[in-house]
Amino acid sequence: MEQIWITGAGIISSIGIGKEETCRSLLEERSGIGQLKYLKTEHHEFPVGEVKLTDDEMCQRLNIDKSVPMTRTALMGMLALQEAIADAGLKKDDLKNVGIVSGTTVGGMDKSELYYLDFLENDTRNEYIRTHDCGACTEMIADHFGRFAFATTISTACSSAANAIVLGADMIRNGDAECVIVGGSECITKFHLNGFNSLMILDKEHCRPFDATRAGLNLGEGAAFIVLESESHARRRNCKAKAVLAGYANACDAFHQTASSPDGEGAFRSMTAALQMAGIDHTKIDYINAHGTGTPNNDASESSAIRRIWGDVVPRMSSTKSFTGHTTSASGSIETVICLLAIQNGFIPANLNFSTEDAQCIRPVEKTIRNVKLNNVLCNSFGFGGNDTSIVISSPESDFKFAFAGNDVQLPYIYSASQISVQSALTDEWFDSPVAIDEPYRRSVDPDFKTYIPPLEARRMGKILKRAIVTSMSALENSGCEKVDAIVTGTGLGCIENTEFFLDALSRDGEQLLKPTYFMQSTHNTISSLVGIKMKCNGYNITYAHKELSFDSALYDAWLQLRLGMIDSALVGGHDEMTPSYFKLLEKAGYLGQQSELAGETAVSFVIGSKPKDKHLCRFGGIRMMYCPDKEEISRQLHELLDSANIPMDDVSGVLTSMNGNAGHDAYISKLCGNLFSDIPLLRYKHLFGESYTASGLGLYVAATCLSKGRIPDSLYVDANACKSLKPKALLMLNTTDEKCCSLMLVTI
């Protein structure tokens, strides 16, 4: 088995710009936490770990003109990525074969919170509407350096960057990629400073992880990226391993949206599985970089989970959040780089500010320990919704061994699908009698939620969450599975209604008396976590937020997990909601409302799996994701996709395109398809279902319904006179909206 090497790393946080300064701060026990200086907020009572640069200073370092719309998260990400690329010796031209996976939750919120009222009331800041979402942030970071082979974004709150590492590693392990740069970036915003304040988990003193007197966390900010490559790829480039990614795992606590379970079930599972993958006994871990936020709940729960594995003989442990503050979505990669520095330089970082032992907690390392040999290090990152990820990083000399059994999955099955859309709720009436949509935006036809979710349970759920619960439970019920092994969700924007409520109150009423519920629901992975809690699913639980590829990324990951043999079944969802003011913003940004485009909402859930069952809708032939591809690249990927699924082009009865009514866009797709598939009829679905970031999920539902019913309704044909297929065997889906994100999907009978 080939190893996954870490061949480069870059980091920026309150304790340093770059690895050298970071390492020095750690060795000298110099914390970056102090009085607030860069963020404009009323809350000066909270110490924070800010990156000691203004946005303009970062632009200067990156040679970016100040007039270009930039967000702080993107700028910090660029500084970290720049160092990682140089450290690994990658050239600009190499990037076309390299993927990028970034984690963030805040995205461009620093600018959105500043200009929110301008967005609504005038046209002075429209250029920042497009920089708001998480996927845009990743693309800004990536585009500064060249053209990457693919790009996607994970948003699982505070474990986002750790899960980006997991995805990149899985892609390499499965042979889907040879080199992937992974990590995350997050700046401090008023939005989440106030959000954490509303949850009453911020400490007014310097945070004291694992201390009996701990009273909460200090927010931090920063970014870190690491270059992961297969051993053979690195050897071909004559590149040495700085460390080896020996094991990793994600699990879901499935307990509560914001609190960890008392026995740390999710953390226990993620640590156990990561150790198992690395093929080492728990006693071989020399150091644990704990999640250790400093909140009473996290540190006690994490300590319980660690004691369940190590008993009373716990490895040396510290939380470096006492240096950096909690860098939220970026913490997973920031702390992985800290672990890398610890291995390379032979030291164990201190857990600062510790004074009083707590019987509920493990006693951490209080002073830097120098001159130690670290063979294997474990790094924990946990997020809201009990999203727990553990990573084992080993020195190249360690005797770990990758231990996993892949299985030979043929084409997986799509057992079931369930949707709520502008056409219908949970039914396929649209198939024979579609509703014509004649207004620019329409909200979904909702079922009577009370018959599905008891009101008390629904009290904090916006529509997007109710739809996600209902479609997920309905897909599970129709799948023939009792449970699923994984839950993977795509959402471009998450619960934007709640996000808007919070932002609106923040902008109009100021930074006091904000409702914790709105903040808590604003994280993108709320959907996946709630479904996980509802289904009591402790398995893999990941959320993607990458523009038009949000759903596609989720589906790709579920397919990847099936092919790796990590799971037998997965619930894959695509969820986005629309609010009247958000529709207005999209229109201003030039996304929607142009010509005959129609904006809609998406709630769609599938259960897919590797084992045959009594019935299924269709089989899944695979997906290819690309970033800014030219037509030669799309053609190459198309043929690879068909070949790998062993389906000849002649079997393809139609190409379901992402045509959305925008004349320019539809002409581009039409021309592209003319080159790729000369005589296969083109189909569309967005004229019936509307456009949203996860509309491609409804596209897959449309394609699966056609195959299961054995016909394609006339309403889907782009050209009414096209030669119609009587019994479709296979359908292709082409999803490209802004000519940057692009995917090809294949389904067959």
Add this chain to the structure above:
Amino acid sequence: MEELILKLKQEIIEALNLEDVKPEDIDENASLFGDGLGLDSIDALELIVLMEKNYGIKLSDPNQGKEIFKSVAVMADYISKNRTK
């Protein structure tokens, strides 16, 4: 006090979005958390916001809520003794 109790019930229903619950459904002496109304720690935080917004009572430690939010009656009693608006 009865007036305050009724007002408080209405405010709780609104702040916590308890659809289908009417003030008369809430027993003012029953527990708000656990077996009673079935509220949890996030609801407690919402109640802290409610207390400050409507009655000018600021709680800085979420643990204080455990005693004060025992029942609507206890809450009303605390409010009547500590309100600043």
